[in-house]
Amino acid sequence: MHRFWRWLADHWVLAVGLLVLAYLFLPILVVFLLSLNRPTSRLSYDLSAQWTLDYWLHPFATAGIGDALRVSVGIALVATVLATVLGTLMAFAMARHRFRGRATANVLVFLPMATPEVVLGSSLLALFVTLRVPLGFWTVVVAHVLFCLSFVVVTVKARLAGLDPRLQEAAMDLYADEWQTFRRVTLPLVLPGVAAAAMLSLSLSFDDFIITNFNSGTTVTFPMFVWGAAQRGIPREVNVIGTAVFLLAFVLVLVVQLRGRRKARVV
Amino acid sequence: MTAAVGAAAGAATPGGPPPVPVEAVAGRRRRRLTPYLLLLPGGLWLLLFFVVPSVQLAGTSLYDRSGSLETGYSQTFAFVNYLDAIGAYWPHLLRSAGYAGIATVICLVLGYPLAYAIAHKAGRWRTLLLVCVIAPFFTTFLVRTLAWKSILSDNGPVVGVLRAVPFVPDDFRLLATPAAVVCGLVYNFLPFMVLPLYASLERLDGRLLEAAGDLYAKPVTTFRWVTLPLSMPGVVAGTLLTFIPAAGDYINAELLGTPNQYMVGNVIDSAFLVRLDYPQAAALSFLLMATILVMVLSYVRAAGTEEVV
Numbered sequence: 128m129h130r131f132w133r134w135l136a137d138h139w140v141l142a143v144g145l146l147v148l149a150y151l152f153l154p155i156l157v158v159f160l161l162s163l164n165r166p167t168s169r170l171s172y173d174l175s176a177q178w179t180l181d182y183w184l185h186p187f188a189t190a191g192i193g194d195a196l197r198v199s200v201g202i203a204l205v206a207t208v209l210a211t212v213l214g215t216l217m218a219f220a221m222a223r224h225r226f227r228g229r230a231t232a233n234v235l236v237f238l239p240m241a242t243p244e245v246v247l248g249s250s251l252l253a254l255f256v257t258l259r260v261p262l263g264f265w266t267v268v269v270a271h272v273l274f275c276l277s278f279v280v281v282t283v284k285a286r287l288a289g290l291d292p293r294l295q296e297a298a299m300d301l302y303a304d305e306w307q308t309f310r311r312v313t314l315p316l317v318l319p320g321v322a323a324a325a326m327l328s329l330s331l332s333f334d335d336f337i338i339t340n341f342n343s344g345t346t347v348t349f350p351m352f353v354w355g356a357a358q359r360g361i362p363r364e365v366n367v368i369g370t371a372v373f374l375l376a377f378v379l380v381l382v383v384q385l386r387g388r389r390k391a392r393v394v
Numbered sequence: 395m396t397a398a399v400g401a402a403a404g405a406a407t408p409g410g411p412p413p414v415p416v417e418a419v420a421g422r423r424r425r426r427l428t429p430y431l432l433l434l435p436g437g438l439w440l441l442l443f444f445v446v447p448s449v450q451l452a453g454t455s456l457y458d459r460s461g462s463l464e465t466g467y468s469q470t471f472a473f474v475n476y477l478d479a480i481g482a483y484w485p486h487l488l489r490s491a492g493y494a495g496i497a498t499v500i501c502l503v504l505g506y507p508l509a510y511a512i513a514h515k516a517g518r519w520r521t522l523l524l525v526c527v528i529a530p531f532f533t534t535f536l537v538r539t540l541a542w543k544s545i546l547s548d549n550g551p552v553v554g555v556l557r558a559v560p561f562v563p564d565d566f567r568l569l570a571t572p573a574a575v576v577c578g579l580v581y582n583f584l585p586f587m588v589l590p591l592y593a594s595l596e597r598l599d600g601r602l603l604e605a606a607g608d609l610y611a612k613p614v615t616t617f618r619w620v621t622l623p624l625s626m627p628g629v630v631a632g633t634l635l636t637f638i639p640a641a642g643d644y645i646n647a648e649l650l651g652t653p654n655q656y657m658v659g660n661v662i663d664s665a666f667l668v669r670l671d672y673p674q675a676a677a678l679s680f681l682l683m684a685t686i687l688v689m690v691l692s693y694v695r696a697a698g699t700e701e702v703v
Contacts (some may be wrong), residue, residue, distance in 0.1 A: 132613055136576050146458025147504045148523065151584065154541035158533055161544065172544040185634035213436035220432035232433055235440050241634070242444075243642020243686070245659045246679045249666045250447035253454055253676070256463070273443045318546055330531045336645065337659075341666065353536045356650070361540060369537040377525065384521050 154371060162366035171360075182363045186371070189362040194369060195352035202264065202348060203332040206271035208245065211325045212270070216319075221280070222287035240277045248341030251393025262344025270342045271335060275328035282327060286320025326380065333372075367385060410697065455676035458628040463670060476679040483661050483678060491685050493572065493639035493647075497579035501587040501636045504580070509591035509628070510621075514600070529590050539578055539649050546574050546650065570652045579644035583639055587632040594628025595621075630697050634690060641686050658682050 128131060165177040187193040249271050261390060265332060294316070298308040336350040336360055343351060434620070438585075454476055461467035477584045530538060546552055553569075556562050568574050575689070593625040598621065606616040644659030658678060665675035 132496050140507050141511045141515045143507040144515070145509040147584075148526055150504070151527065153545065154538045154581065155530060156531050157541040158537055161541070163594040172540070172547050173549045174544070194447070213439060216432045217436040224432075226426070226429040232437065234435065235445070239440065239444050243682060244661070245642045245644065245662045246451075246683060247444075249662060249675060249679055250451040251443060252666065253451055253672065254443070257450065269443055272439060280436070297420060300527055315509035334531060334535050336536055337643075340663075350430060350534050350536050353534060353540070357536070357540065365537060369533045369548040373529065373533040377529050380525050380528065382524070384525055
């Protein structure tokens with residue numbers, strides 16, 4: 128009886144876990160199938176009997192979709208660079224130094240994560256309206272940096288906290304000055320954390336709809352395009368892009384992860 | 395809120411040695427300034443684009459509602475805005491709390507076995523499975539939610555199968571019901587539950603489980619008295635990271651529900667962008683924050699009074 132329970136506990140958990148994972152992938156499978164399927168009517172979300180490769184061959188056939196994608200990628204890149212630089216500096220301050228106001232800084236970093244996106248987006252909109260800042264590309268960048276920043280700080284801080292401070296001390300003992308220690312020891316060790324944070328920012332920014340919707344004015348990002356199209360019937364090319372971005376990111380993350388693991392084994 | 399958020403953050407970041415300041419004898423003074431210089435740019439960003447707008451939003455929520463953007467608003471400390479908003483939209487507030495609460499519980503039930511399986515049963519597939527949890531993020535949130543529309547639609551496979559079951563009425567539907575909205579919420583926020591759970595379960599020492607087994611504890615007993623208490627920081631962090639965005643979400647209600655399922659986020663969105671009733675929208679935003687705060691604090695207290703080390 129005991130062995131039976133043990134067996135069940137072992138495999139039951141794994142089986143349930145894989146089922147949950149399948150649940151996570153189910154919509155992506157549907158997105159892929161929809162990208163190969165010609166709809167019977169514009170507003171139909173059901174699969175029809177007609178299969179086609181047209182959408183994959185001409186993913187930018189629908190007007191506006193390519194521009195929206197370009198805007199999204201542009202905003203994501205700018206916001207990621209800014210958030211990663213600012214967030215990494217903050218993480219260093221908070222993980223490596225004891226100073227007055229450290230607790231306040233912690234709260235300041237975590238509050239945006241604990242604020243619902245509607246509230247973040249709407250309060251920023253109110254600010255921009257009051258200051259008469261025209262809404263567009265840069266207001267979206269400001270908003271995206273804001274919500275990516277906290278995630279960068281948390282990710283990089285976690286990496287810094289896991290580092291052995293004796294490594295830096297050893298470098299200093301060997302007469303490396305502060306800059307050399309940072310450049311040759313600390314930075315290479317923190318870099319995987321920074322890379323993970325940048326990846327996270329990139330995906331959060333690219334994916335964001337709610338905050339963008341408040342602050343974009345007439346600028347149309349890819350999620351904004353999808354939202355607008357949803358009222359008139361989603362062009363199936365959207366599913367092509369959804370699938371393609373997913374595959375691209377999946378492979379990229381996997382390569383980075385596996386390479387990171389190999390390196391970690393060497394160190 | 396601070397304590398709760400701190401707990402979430404503390405649990406979300408894998409533990410390690412506490413920060414050790416590397417003190418050198420020279421450059422003491424410059425060293426004292428260094429953290430502030432490092433914090434300055436990011437801190438200013440947060441101050442300017444988070445703190446200032448929040449304070450301003452609090453002010454806006456008390457404006458006289460008879461004003462408009464063109465004529466300008468006057469500050470009358472109209473606390474009545476809050477009463478009006480509660481009076482008009484209490485069902486939406488309750489729905490936000492209810493749907494998000496149910497979705498969070500389901501996420502916990504689904505996410506725990508998955509996090510546990512990745513941390514302790516996956517072996518060398520661990521990295522791959524972890525990437526799989528994050529991967530859905532890359533197919534745009536909206537596109538995935540729209541895919542649920544296809545899955546749950548009246549002509550879709552799920553409804554088809556369920557209608558074939560005896561005792562299920564022929565006009566049974568999922569789309570445009572609370573179930574569809576909750577399903578979408580669970581789906582969208584499940585990774586936020588799994589990742590902190592994984593972080594705390596991964597640190598769990600397998601020898602503790604073996605020790606419990608050696609002392610003749612049944613797996614259920616081991617789980618109740620060893621695994622669960624030790625993973626509590628992950629449970630708390632995951633719950634908060636799931637509940638907060640779910641309570642503020644309005645995309646799932648909009649795409650998978652009808653106005654009968656609208657949550658407070660839908661109302662805030664339309665008050666801000668369609669009706670241009672800024673004072674009411676601001677008041678609703680703070681009511682949403684207050685709802686979240688009450689639920690989070692009572693939850694953290696409940697989780698804290700249990701014998702959690």
